[in-house]
Amino acid sequence: MDMVPEKKSNPSIKRVIGVASGKGGVGKSTVAVLLAQSLAARGMSVGMLDADITGPSLPRLLGVDSFRAESDGNKLIPIVNEEGIKVLSINLFNEREDEPVIWRGPLLGKAIEQFWNDSDWGELDYLIIDFPPGTSDIALTALQTIAFSGIVVVGTPQDYVSMIVNKSVRMATMLKTPVLGIVENMRTIVCPHCGKETKLFDDGSEGGRARIGLPVLAELPWRSEVAQAKSLRWSKLSAEAKKDADTITSEMELALASLKPASSS
Ligand SMILES: Nc1ncnc2c1ncn2[C@@H]1O[C@H](COP(=O)(O)OP(=O)(O)OP(=O)(O)O)[C@@H](O)[C@H]1O
Ligand SMILES: [Mg+2]
Numbered sequence: 216m217d218m219v220p221e222k223k224s225n226p227s228i229k230r231v232i233g234v235a236s237g238k239g240g241v242g243k244s245t246v247a248v249l250l251a252q253s254l255a256a257r258g259m260s261v262g263m264l265d266a267d268i269t270g271p272s273l274p275r276l277l278g279v280d281s282f283r284a285e286s287d288g289n290k291l292i293p294i295v296n297e298e299g300i301k302v303l304s305i306n307l308f309n310e311r312e313d314e315p316v317i318w319r320g321p322l323l324g325k326a327i328e329q330f331w332n333d334s335d336w337g338e339l340d341y342l343i344i345d346f347p348p349g350t351s352d353i354a355l356t357a358l359q360t361i362a363f364s365g366i367v368v369v370g371t372p373q374d375y376v377s378m379i380v381n382k383s384v385r386m387a388t389m390l391k392t393p394v395l396g397i398v399e400n401m402r403t404i405v406c407p408h409c410g411k412e413t414k415l416f417d418d419g420s421e422g423g424r425a426r427i428g429l430p431v432l433a434e435l436p437w438r439s440e441v442a443q444a445k446s447l448r449w450s451k452l453s454a455e456a457k458k459d460a461d462t463i464t465s466e467m468e469l470a471l472a473s474l475k476p477a478s479s480s
Pocket of ligand 2: 243244245267272345346
């Protein structure tokens with residue numbers, strides 16, 4: 216089987232970034248939205264594609280969960296949020312947000328293909344793709360269908376122990392998709408009362424990081440404002456959380472710039 220089929224690129228989209236992890240609940244969607252918000256705040260035109268078909272969370276995080284997307288008969292039209300970020304997610308096509316998506320693998324893959332090939336994204340500087348957890352069929356289809364500029368891997372220190380993150384890195388590499396680096400999430404906690412930063416894990420994760428051998432793009436502490444926010448609006452984030460988001464963006468751009476021309480978009 217050819218693992219790397221011809222991917223259809225979209226000349227109107229300058230860069231496509233995937234946010235992935237081998238594990239669920241480590242903060243992929245949070246990191247993807249912080250990245251998109253920080254890029255939009257820098258004046259870039261940004262889109263977000265929710266590749267998590269069975270557990271979509273982008274509409275809520277981007278504050279558009281009460282909207283419903285449509286097609287113009289030919290192409291799907293993304294919803295635009297308050298910050299100007301365009302978004303497509305299966306939840307925007309369901310009658311109700313809590314309706315479960317009970318589809319089998321091939322149909323799930325079709326949804327990803329449609330979001331990529333048959334949608335009117337317009338001109339974008341960045342399209343950020345929020346991956347489902349793990350190395351499932353949908354993750355594989357996304358990597359085989361979409362012409363990524365690079366993948367940002369999200370991990371928490373427990374991941375390094377189980378080395379599950381590494382599986383998604385290996386899958387991306389097998390599919391000839393450049394991995395830009397890791398965003399390490401929730402290693403420390405910032406006390407909401409006194410602001411002191413405390414380590415949540417003391418598990419030798421330095422060694423785990425070194426074994427994975429990828430550059431660390433950013434380290435994000437656990438912040439109660441992020442845990443409690445219904446949506447991650449740029450105007451509502453503290454200066455510290457905005458700084459976290461800006462670090463991911465700056466380091467990701469540096470990593471993209473250092474890719475060899477043949478593998479960059
Ligand atoms: N830095 C952080 N500080 C506080 N809470 C966080 C942080 N990162 C993520 N969370 C919280 O952890 C939970 C999981 O985060 P998120 O949904 O982004 O993970 P995910 O990897 O996308 O999950 P899934 O695998 O289900 O898609 C959410 O409740 C989120 O608010
Ligand atoms: Mg998610």
